[in-house]
Amino acid sequence: MTATEAAAHVSDVTEAADVTHATDAIEPSSAVAVVGTGTMGQGIAQVALVAGHRVRLYDAVPGRAPEAAEAIGARLDRLVEKGRMDASARDAARGRLHPAADLSELADCALVVEAVLEQLDVKQQLFGELEKIVAEDCLLATNTSSLSVTAIAGALRLPGRFVGLHFFNPAPLLPLVEVVSGFATDGTAATRAYATAKAWGKTPVRCADTPGFIVNRVARPFYAEALRVHEERGADPATIDAVLRECGGFRMGPFELTDLIGQDVNEAVTRSVWESFFQDPKFTPSLAQRRLVQSGRLGRKSGQGWFPYAEGTERPEPQTASPAKVPEAITVRGDLGPAEPLVALFEEAGIKVRRRGGGGFIGLPRGGRLCLADGETSVEFYDQEIIHFDLALDYAAATRIAVSTAATTSPESLQEAIGLFQAIGKRVSVIEDVPGMIVARTVAMLADIAADAVDRGVASAEDVDTAMRLGVNYPAGPLEWAAEVGFQRICDLLGELHERYPTGRYAPSLGTVRRGYEENGDS
Numbered sequence: 001m002t003a004t005e006a007a008a009h010v011s012d013v014t015e016a017a018d019v020t021h022a023t024d025a026i027e028p029s030s031a032v033a034v035v036g037t038g039t040m041g042q043g044i045a046q047v048a049l050v051a052g053h054r055v056r057l058y059d060a061v062p063g064r065a066p067e068a069a070e071a072i073g074a075r076l077d078r079l080v081e082k083g084r085m086d087a088s089a090r091d092a093a094r095g096r097l098h099p100a101a102d103l104s105e106l107a108d109c110a111l112v113v114e115a116v117l118e119q120l121d122v123k124q125q126l127f128g129e130l131e132k133i134v135a136e137d138c139l140l141a142t143n144t145s146s147l148s149v150t151a152i153a154g155a156l157r158l159p160g161r162f163v164g165l166h167f168f169n170p171a172p173l174l175p176l177v178e179v180v181s182g183f184a185t186d187g188t189a190a191t192r193a194y195a196t197a198k199a200w201g202k203t204p205v206r207c208a209d210t211p212g213f214i215v216n217r218v219a220r221p222f223y224a225e226a227l228r229v230h231e232e233r234g235a236d237p238a239t240i241d242a243v244l245r246e247c248g249g250f251r252m253g254p255f256e257l258t259d260l261i262g263q264d265v266n267e268a269v270t271r272s273v274w275e276s277f278f279q280d281p282k283f284t285p286s287l288a289q290r291r292l293v294q295s296g297r298l299g300r301k302s303g304q305g306w307f308p309y310a311e312g313t314e315r316p317e318p319q320t321a322s323p324a325k326v327p328e329a330i331t332v333r334g335d336l337g338p339a340e341p342l343v344a345l346f347e348e349a350g351i352k353v354r355r356r357g358g359g360g361f362i363g364l365p366r367g368g369r370l371c372l373a374d375g376e377t378s379v380e381f382y383d384q385e386i387i388h389f390d391l392a393l394d395y396a397a398a399t400r401i402a403v404s405t406a407a408t409t410s411p412e413s414l415q416e417a418i419g420l421f422q423a424i425g426k427r428v429s430v431i432e433d434v435p436g437m438i439v440a441r442t443v444a445m446l447a448d449i450a451a452d453a454v455d456r457g458v459a460s461a462e463d464v465d466t467a468m469r470l471g472v473n474y475p476a477g478p479l480e481w482a483a484e485v486g487f488q489r490i491c492d493l494l495g496e497l498h499e500r501y502p503t504g505r506y507a508p509s510l511g512t513v514r515r516g517y518e519e520n521g522d523s
Helices: 003-018 039-050 064-081 087-096 120-133 149-153 187-199 220-231 237-246 254-261 263-276 287-294 341-348 411-423 439-455 461-471 478-485 487-500 510-522
Strands: 031-035 054-058 097-100 111-114 139-142 162-167 176-181 203-208 329-333 352-356 361-363 369-372 386-389 400-405 427-431
Touching (some): 031 039, 039 162, 054 064, 064 087, 120 139, 139 149, 220 254, 220 263, 220 287, 237 254, 254 263, 263 287, 400 411, 411 427, 439 461, 439 478, 439 487, 439 510, 487 510
Parallel strands (some): 031 111, 054 097, 139 162, 329 352
Antiparallel strands (some): 162 176, 329 361
16 A cells, blocks of 8 residues: 555545444444454453443354353452442343354354454454354454454455454553554444444544554654663663653653563564564664563563562662752753753752853853753764753653763763752753663654654544553653654754664654644744
């Protein structure tokens, strides 16, 4: 699918969904089937069950479906115990749940959702058999997270009724559902799937069938940039995680998150997206993560990943600077852009602030310049003492700030920078002189991948931001965050990174460049 075709296809689906009504959803009186009774299958079945449907559970392994039904019933019992469900509603739901011994028992279902092994031939064979059993108006859906919806539907007689319904684990708790339109998916089928997910209490987003859909595509830089900084010995994993949490506002850092997900699982998704995009350098996997997987250090499930998890072991602490003397006065030269809120914080802390014209930096008493991370390194300014500080989601709420500088910067100037941030209640992590630091380069790459996805017709800007907030708990959608920082600033930062890493990884996408120009035109 070309970018133009993809954009047109998603536009058709989006326009149809924009006028979606509750009546477009599958009626609660209709039966829904879930094939595959693992964690995801059980979760999806529970969602449909609680929404009022009769649910048929099928698994190719004998005995699995009844076991899954019992497990779902037990979870409903726990909901009653916690006061989140009435006992009468629980009993009614149990009465609507039926394990199926044969696929033929799914013949009257209005929707069949598949959650079996992530193997293309297995899924194709299953849907080929289902197509012979269910009615022609039955909606067929896959919960795949890594395979092409178009490819799964490729052998079907009626591929227009086939969609992706990508739930996130645990399905009963997480609100996001990616509604994926394959190349042959009819707009009415996508609208019906969207409306049904919404009727089930979920927040659906629409997207085209491209590698990683929305979340697994746009999220790659969150892991990749942290790994890159670590590989360059810019900072240790504990410090990188702390900066992204306490300064960037992310719920978890990438190293602790990949330990939770499983290093093998996360690395496989990254490699899959990279290979599916014909080894696009923007999605290049990490050698450090590959070695971790090869060594069997898979994270929590193996007892060791980036961090140790065996009983009695302690997690390493992030690098945090010791208390430093607070400078009495600073000079703010020009506009600090997204870091401008710092000025009020410094004044509230009793630091005298002088405003002067200039290029947007903070002048320290000994002559050092404190600059927001812009993709340059401090060592390049051999005749000046440049100290960079990282981007923050909210400088008032941030509890940690990272700073970096060249080895030639005097210890006294560095201490002034540390003391300045400590005066406004921030812990300070001093990292090595890496371009773009940690939060700034991560946000810039997230925004770039997101802008590119929107301009290629993968999804709307609103749906991309919604997916990243709900699917991976980002503190803000990457596009709305970039709009606050300024797309021109994002574009400039990526340009500086591209100059220092001329591999294509950091070359700003046309989507980012275009938004930067549009932003300048509006100002």
